[in-house]
Structure formats: structure tokens, C-alpha cells
Amino acid sequence: MSQTVDRALSILPLLAQGPADLGQVAERLGVHKSTALRLLRTLHEHGLVYRQEDQRYRLGARLFALAQEAVENLDVREIAHSHLVALNEQCGHTVHLAVYEENEVLYIDKVESRYPVRMYSRIGKPVAITVAAVAKLLLADLPEPERRAIAERLDYPMYTSRSLPNAGAFLKELAVVREQGWATDLGGHEESINCVGAPIRGADGRVVAAMSVSAPNVVVTAEELLTLLPLVRRTADTISREYSGTTPTKKA
Amino acid sequence: MSQTVDRALSILPLLAQGPADLGQVAERLGVHKSTALRLLRTLHEHGLVYRQEDQRYRLGARLFALAQEAVENLDVREIAHSHLVALNEQCGHTVHLAVYEENEVLYIDKVESRYPVRMYSRIGKPVAITVAAVAKLLLADLPEPERRAIAERLDYPMYTSRSLPNAGAFLKELAVVREQGWATDLGGHEESINCVGAPIRGADGRVVAAMSVSAPNVVVTAEELLTLLPLVRRTADTISREYSGTTPTKKA
DNA sequence: ACGCCTGTTGCACACAATGCAACGACTAGT
DNA sequence: ACTAGTCGTTGCATTGTGTGCAACAGGCGT
CATH class of the missing domain: 3.30.450.40 (GAF domain)
Structure with missing residues (x-):
């Protein structure tokens, strides 16, 4: 329903398969690199993705915390x-x-x-x-x-x-x-x-x-x-x- | 960085505290109900939120699966x-x-x-x-x-x-x-x-x-x-x- | 039956997300 | 050491997309 959010969320399962760099994410989303960058940044601010030392992205810590709180509720x-x-x-x-x-x-x-x-x-x-x-x-x-x-x-x-x-x-x-x-x-x-x-x-x-x-x-x-x-x-x-x-x- | 995604993601920690209905979500996000609805729908499509029988939203199953895959990587x-x-x-x-x-x-x-x-x-x-x-x-x-x-x-x-x-x-x-x-x-x-x-x-x-x-x-x-x-x-x-x-x- | 509350839809407008192109940093190759 | 190539990053104009509004629908209680 919402294109931007839709794209952003599509990144998560993609990263679940393993770390990926900006180019890979952009390609698999079918968007420009700059777009992917901004989406990743937003996800990052919310702690859902983490940027490891080699600059590649992977799923972040808050995801665990969220899943944890959810299951406890x-x-x-x-x-x-x-x-x-x-x-x-x-x-x-x-x-x-x-x-x-x-x-x-x-x-x-x-x-x-x-x-x-x-x-x-x-x-x-x-x-x-x-x-x-x-x-x-x-x-x-x-x-x-x-x-x-x-x-x-x-x-x-x-x-x-x-x-x-x-x-x-x-x-x-x-x-x-x-x-x-x-x-x-x-x-x-x-x-x-x-x-x-x-x-x-x-x-x-x-x-x-x-x-x-x-x-x-x-x-x-x-x-x-x-x-x-x-x-x-x-x-x-x-x-x-x-x-x-x-x-x-x-x-x- | 991206307003729409930012808003959408803000819903997650909000729901982590417990189920909430559309009005509550909209209010706590500071947006119109219709906006909140669309965001929730998008989250729903990706399985991150779940709509329980009483129509209230709570965090969804895929969140677990994601966290799980993440930790295993x-x-x-x-x-x-x-x-x-x-x-x-x-x-x-x-x-x-x-x-x-x-x-x-x-x-x-x-x-x-x-x-x-x-x-x-x-x-x-x-x-x-x-x-x-x-x-x-x-x-x-x-x-x-x-x-x-x-x-x-x-x-x-x-x-x-x-x-x-x-x-x-x-x-x-x-x-x-x-x-x-x-x-x-x-x-x-x-x-x-x-x-x-x-x-x-x-x-x-x-x-x-x-x-x-x-x-x-x-x-x-x-x-x-x-x-x-x-x-x-x-x-x-x-x-x-x-x-x-x-x-x-x-x-x- | 009526009013009230909550979720839902269509629409016009404006803003925010997009892609482009140019830049900077870094690596590798000769 | 210089260049060519790769990858991430930024500013900007353009338009597409998300937004709020207002009207509608459905459920519930009185």
C-alpha cells in the first residue's frame, strides 16, 4: 500500500539471508543506490539494521528486542x-x-x-x-x-x-x-x-x-x-x- | 531520513508494549487515522504486525522468524x-x-x-x-x-x-x-x-x-x-x- | 430507531521520496 | 606513482506518492 515503506521492509528478509552491501540491496530492490541508501539509513536509525565494519548491512539488535517483547506479551x-x-x-x-x-x-x-x-x-x-x-x-x-x-x-x-x-x-x-x-x-x-x-x-x-x-x-x-x-x-x-x-x- | 518509513517503523516499538487499535496508533504517531491505517496495512502485508480478532494490532509472526534468521547468521x-x-x-x-x-x-x-x-x-x-x-x-x-x-x-x-x-x-x-x-x-x-x-x-x-x-x-x-x-x-x-x-x- | 464510535475509501494538493549526475574515498592494477 | 575502476555519499529538480480531509460504512449500546 505504501511504496516507500514497502520497499524498506523488503530489505529485511533480504538481509536475513545474510549481510549485503549497498549495491546489492539497491539492485535486488530495483531502485537507485541513493534511494536504497536512504531507506537503509532510516532502518538503521531504528536499529533494525546494523552496519558492520566492512560497511555491509545486516539485521540489527533491536529486532531481537522487539521479537522478545512481542513474545512476552x-x-x-x-x-x-x-x-x-x-x-x-x-x-x-x-x-x-x-x-x-x-x-x-x-x-x-x-x-x-x-x-x-x-x-x-x-x-x-x-x-x-x-x-x-x-x-x-x-x-x-x-x-x-x-x-x-x-x-x-x-x-x-x-x-x-x-x-x-x-x-x-x-x-x-x-x-x-x-x-x-x-x-x-x-x-x-x-x-x-x-x-x-x-x-x-x-x-x-x-x-x-x-x-x-x-x-x-x-x-x-x-x-x-x-x-x-x-x-x-x-x-x-x-x-x-x-x-x-x-x-x-x-x-x- | 525518510518520513514515511520513519513513521511506519515507529509503530513497532509502540506495539511492542502491547496491542493497540487504529486510533491509538494514529494519535501516538501524531498523524491522521487514514495515514496510520495505510502504514499498518503495509506492515501487515510484510507480516510484521498481526491483526487480532478484536481488530487491534500487535506485532506479528515474521518478526520472530526474522530475528531468528538474523541470530543464526x-x-x-x-x-x-x-x-x-x-x-x-x-x-x-x-x-x-x-x-x-x-x-x-x-x-x-x-x-x-x-x-x-x-x-x-x-x-x-x-x-x-x-x-x-x-x-x-x-x-x-x-x-x-x-x-x-x-x-x-x-x-x-x-x-x-x-x-x-x-x-x-x-x-x-x-x-x-x-x-x-x-x-x-x-x-x-x-x-x-x-x-x-x-x-x-x-x-x-x-x-x-x-x-x-x-x-x-x-x-x-x-x-x-x-x-x-x-x-x-x-x-x-x-x-x-x-x-x-x-x-x-x-x-x- | 437513533446517535456514537471506529475503521475505511476517494480525491485534490503539496510535499517528500526519487533518480540523476557529480563528487570523494579507497583499491587494484600496470 | 599515476590512473582506472568501484562503492558510498550529497545536492538538486522533478513528479510521483503519501497525506489530510471529508464523506461513508458498519457495529454497538441506549
Whole structure:
């Protein structure tokens, strides 16, 4: 809608791929160097880009601070956190919390496994949307047309032989998840990693977040992990209750 | 430098404090509602703001993703990480990695303590700049005029009775740190928490990052923590060497 | 049904962002 | 050492683009 801002913001994902110098930025934006310079300067003043010693630009510090403040303002996250920690202390495995937003599913909290073998993931990282247990839970709750639209639009990378291969299989899986009220990912993303997840619901019953417990085969088998399901569901329900009871608006 | 972009970017920190509706945004920017609307729309298209059900705006998902990609592109962090993990496995305490950028010191990596009592911190969060060991290390290496300028400009909150109270004391402490090549924070931020830190240097000898080990009194006394100093310094030096040896530009 | 509040759209005007060209700093090549 | 080339930076005229206004639409409460 606003050309100038649009151009300026396009610089961010560009720099996310790695540092770039003025010429590169100007070229990839399709604008004159002087224009790119001014945009970069403005971004710089706001701390969103940083100029390193070799004069190239990269993303700046304030971006972290912003993302940080943003994530801390999410009510679900704040309420859920202590419960996730408690769950982790009981079972010892990695616990994740995720939300759906604008066609993306992303982790907003994580409690690390206490076992030496950890799975790689990080808060803020987009989730493997077609296979992760939390993604299934979040998408399964969307209104039917939107769910279908997204399913059609997605790519279905075969991370492993057990990844869901296409929109049909995915939608079918979502139907199952929706029906049973919990979800799994048994080696669909990483051959040796399994997850069990449950949804967190708001006062109106809509799914607002999803949580899961993940563990590699070498620590517990899929069957053993599934025995944790009642515990996971109970934790999710506890969080749901607490979340629903919250006064809608908090502080200023 | 660019008015439009400037205004648009000013919205981000504003929303970081919490969700706001169109009117509030327009008012706090000092522009017409229609202007604010267009700016917000542009931000929205880029995923930087999200419109929640009650129509209010808050920071969006892509912000996380950007911050995430950004932090993963930092060479120091990538190189240091495995060493930090190794150090954590040896001593069991929380290990931090921080950098200085544009008047701010911020954590860019962290390995959690294996002890049940953990200190609160989060990567992306600005560091308590006047007391943290890593902050002292990073500021101590700045050229004298800049160091002095920053010291004068800072606030000196008395987190505890052992916090550094003013610019004079701070600069004196920095001189000591600079001289000895390591730093501590003994209860200057949280009464019961101590840290020992060491600098990581680039090929030219300049400090590019700083690392520290933190532990609460209830786990180890300050004296015991100080016995880890040689280990911390050795780790920092190892990282420095590896970092200096890196080819300046990596991949595309 | 009415008024009030908030978000949204179309439009004319003015200003602010743009591209150009010239300059300065720095590197590399001969 | 001089030149040719590259890259970042600045001042300026031109116009395109962002702006505020005023009118409209939709929701909510009374």
C-alpha cells in the first residue's frame, strides 16, 4: 500500500539471508543506490539494521528486542509456561508450545529435554507444518474452507517415508486429529523423533495454541511416549481452563 | 531520513508494549487515522504486525522468524555454540554469550544450567549494562572517548547494594576489567547471583563478544565460582582462535 | 430507531521520496 | 606513482506518492 515503506521492509528478509552491501540491496530492490541508501539509513536509525565494519548491512539488535517483547506479551505463553516446565520435570522430554498465525505455525515456547540427546528446534522458527503434531492440532481446528484452502496451497516435502505426502492425506489426518482431540507425529519429520500433542482452547472452545512432548527413539519408543498422552492432555486442559478464566484485557 | 518509513517503523516499538487499535496508533504517531491505517496495512502485508480478532494490532509472526534468521547468521555465535555447550557440560552452570551493538549489550546465546535453580534471562533481552560481567567486558574494550560518552549517558539503577552506582565507579571498574582481561558480577544484579566472564577477540585483538558463567549462591559460593575462571578464559581463548582463523566471508 | 464510535475509501494538493549526475574515498592494477 | 575502476555519499529538480480531509460504512449500546 505504501511504496516507500514497502520497499524498506523488503530489505529485511533480504538481509536475513545474510549481510549485503549497498549495491546489492539497491539492485535486488530495483531502485537507485541513493534511494536504497536512504531507506537503509532510516532502518538503521531504528536499529533494525546494523552496519558492520566492512560497511555491509545486516539485521540489527533491536529486532531481537522487539521479537522478545512481542513474545512476552502473548497471554497464552505466559499462562502456559509454568505448566510446561512442570510437565518437563515429570517426563524429562522436550516440551513445545506453538500458535497458528497467518498461514504459519510457530513455536513460541520450549522447555529443553533433560536428556543429553536433544532435538533441534528454536523458538520463532516456523514449524514443519505438514507433519508436526502441534501444526495438525492448530490447523485441524480452522473452519473447513480455510483448512482446505491452506492444505491445497502447502508443499508436502517428504522429510521421511512417514511424512504426509499430499493434501488429501493431510486433510484426512486433520479430520482424525479433530475428532480425537490429540495428535502425534511418529517419525514424520525426523525418522527417529516422535511427538504427542494436545490442543489448548480458549473460552469459546476454539484452539488458541497447541503443545507437544517430543523425544527421540533412542530415549523412549513411540509406544512408551504414547503412555504420556493422558498427562499431556491433562496439562493442556489445565492451561485451557486457566486461560479461559483470564480477564480478557490485562494492564494497560 | 525518510518520513514515511520513519513513521511506519515507529509503530513497532509502540506495539511492542502491547496491542493497540487504529486510533491509538494514529494519535501516538501524531498523524491522521487514514495515514496510520495505510502504514499498518503495509506492515501487515510484510507480516510484521498481526491483526487480532478484536481488530487491534500487535506485532506479528515474521518478526520472530526474522530475528531468528538474523541470530543464526552471526558467525561468532555459530562458532562459539559448541564450546559453550561443552563448558556447560563441564561445570553445569548457565553459560551466556553476548555482543555489543549500538549502545546495547545483548545476549545472543545461552546454555541453561543443569541445576534445578535457574536464573532468568533470555536471548534477545537487553543486558543490565552497568553490572553484568559480559557488559563490562564489551564496554571495556571500546575506544576511550566512546566508552566515556556511554558511561556518562547511562542510568545506574541500584539493583542491589553492590550495583555500580555511577559513571565514575563504572569507568574505574572498566579500567580494571580492561587491564586484567576478565570480569565478574558478584551480586550486582541479583543479590544471590554471581558471574565470571571472559572476552572473545577477533583477529585484530578487538573484543567481538563476551561470555560468562552464572550461578546462584545456593549452588556455589562466589569463591567456588571464581575457581572456574581459568576454564572460562581457556574456552573464550579457544573460541577467539577459531573465530580469528575463519575466512572473512562465508558462502553467498 | 437513533446517535456514537471506529475503521475505511476517494480525491485534490503539496510535499517528500526519487533518480540523476557529480563528487570523494579507497583499491587494484600496470 | 599515476590512473582506472568501484562503492558510498550529497545536492538538486522533478513528479510521483503519501497525506489530510471529508464523506461513508458498519457495529454497538441506549
